[in-house]
Amino acid sequence: MNKQVLEFKNVWKTYHMGDGLVNALAGLDLSLDEGSFTAVMGPSGSGKSTFLHVAGILDEPTMGVFRINGKETINLSMKEQARLRRNEIGFIFQRFNLLSQLTSLENVMLPMINKDLEKAKEILDKMGLEDKHHKRPTQLSGGELQRVAIARALINDPSIILADEPTGELDTANADSIMKILQDLNHNNGVSIVVVTHNPASASFADEIIHMSDGKIVNMDSK
Structure with a gap:
């Protein structure tokens, strides 16, 4: 039996909107195996971002059970959740979220508890950024910025990467390069990779594509 890296069991996430309630997730049931590559698609308001926030332990379900690598997060303290997030998850964002005053090397090392300069250099080199260690974000192209962001996501050896529209700011060539x-x-x-995207070309790199609507999964396509 495959180990499950993410598990959602009847997960609801409800927000107060004015005088009413909105169900961003509405009884979501999903299990993703270790080593899976999944794309999540759907229109705006379908629940993709909320799904990613719960998966990244950035938000808690209103109801239901969520586990990452078998650990149920809602019973953990804030400190334990932060430790789990740091050790198990790498985040990649559409707008890169790099600190402009830091170099590529410094941005990559930012999440590290024990600063390991050589490891940071090695990961940047693997991203094809051998000559960009000391460049700041304003000196890099969009594709280079996202490679730095990927290097930062990998620095703590996460078991899962959560990517929110990682190609949204890139042209087709750079988008394909990042997805590769x-x-x-x-x-x-x-x-394990989970990519939220509007781009069918980016989604095609995944082994499974999940389509969401109204906080639920409405279709799943596997290669």
Whole structure:
């Protein structure tokens, strides 16, 4: 039996909107195996972002059970949740979220508890950024910025990477390059990947595509 890296069991997430309630997630049931590569698609308001926030332990379900690598997060303290998030999850964002005053190397090392300069350099080199260690974000192209962001996501050896529209700011060539990096990390290093995207071309790199609507999964396509 495959180990499940993410488990959602009847997960609801309800927000107060004015005088009413909105169910961003409405009884979501989903299990993703270790080493899987999954794309999540759907229109705005379908629940994709809320799904990612719960998966990244950035938000808690209103009802239901969520587990990451078998650990139920709602019973953990804030400190334990932060430790789990730091050790198990790498985040990649559409707008890169790099600190402009830091170099590429410094941005990559930011999440590290024990600062390991050589490890940070090695990961940047694997991203094809051998000559960009000391460049700041304003000196890098969009594709280079996202490679730095991927290196930062990998620095603590996460078991899963959660990517929120990682190609949304990139042209087609750079978008394909970034998705190939994620695909290689999945195939060669066994990192579980979840990508939220509006782009069918980016989604095509995944082994499974989940379609969401109204906080639920309405369709799943597997290769």
